[in-house]
Amino acid sequence: MTKNKKLINPCKKLRKIEPTKRHLSLICALLIAALLIVVASLVSSTSLFSAAIVEPALTESQSEALSLKTSLEQSDQLHITEPQFGVNIAYAYVGPRKDHFICQNPLQDKIPVATLNAESLYPVLIYLNITHISNAEVKSCDAKLTVYLVQLSANTGATESYLYVEGTNYDPAFSDLSPLSSHISDFDEAYTSNGLSGGFIFNWTVNTSNLGGRIGSCGSYSSKSSGLGLWSAGEPNTITVSVHRIGSISADGESVSAAADVDSENLVQVPLERYGDGFIYNTIVSQQKLSQIDLFNPPIPET
DSSP, rough: HHHHHHHHHHHHHHHHSOHHHHHHHHHHHHHHHHHHHHHHHHHHHHHHHHHOOOOOOEEEOHHHHHHHHHHHHHHHOOOOSSEEEEEEEEEEEEOOOOOOOOOTTTTTTTTOOEEEESSSSSSSEEEEEEEOOOOGGGOSSSSSEEEEEEEEEEETTTTEEEEEEOOOOOTTTTOOOOHHHHHGSSOOOOHHHOOEEEETTTTTOTTTTEEEEEEEEOOOOEOOOOOGGGGGGOOOEEEEEEEEEEEEEEETEEEEEEEEEOOOOEEEEEEEEEEEEEEEEESSSSSSHHHHHHHTTTOOOOO
16 A cells, blocks of 8 residues: 555646646657667567577478377367267186197298297287267268277286277268278377277167177287287286277268377276186186187177
């Protein structure tokens, strides 16, 4: 309050002084000059600040990466939040494969290797039960793929992850999958996961399920020596499997776009139980028959 009074009182005193026109002109000139100096100083400071934060030019690869990131971020804003599919884990088994870890190379005429080794001596096999639950995309695209990341974690710290895609069409005339599949590489997980698999069912009826999402290293062979998979850090005591959606790929006429799922929360997560030398999660084989089957080739019921 004291400061306000000090600012007000001098003004009252000025009103008692009868300034001459000469005084007024001189005062106005001084005020204008001071104002010009302040404006010039602000413009100079702004220019210097702007110059100080100029970023170096991007390389061609950085520019492409930034363009892809911007494209995905823009697609996120238009991404339909209603899920295309409901996902459940129907069967999972991880354990030692004591036989069939070497096979004849079917491409001997192209690759000079007579035999191939199993990718892992402790392979992974997972089946997903997927239900088509949404028709929201009918008005917005001709076909759509949903991209999932399936992760396995052992208590030893060893992990494996697999990319899985599932899709269907909403335009009955749609037939060419190549534009959709070519955009799977837009997601970083395509380069960091241990494998890629997937499916596409034409004219998939809403609220019907498909038990056919086979995922994992089981059945994968290469010329390299077999790895130890989730046993690479020692024999685990617990293994957990989780599935989460990382994005989608939509086709609309000649336009195809990839949209990252920024939420990417786990859709489902289950612990595997110890079974013999391995770990299992099972909802499709009766307990009585479990000991009689090949755990890496369970009988899949028709849906």
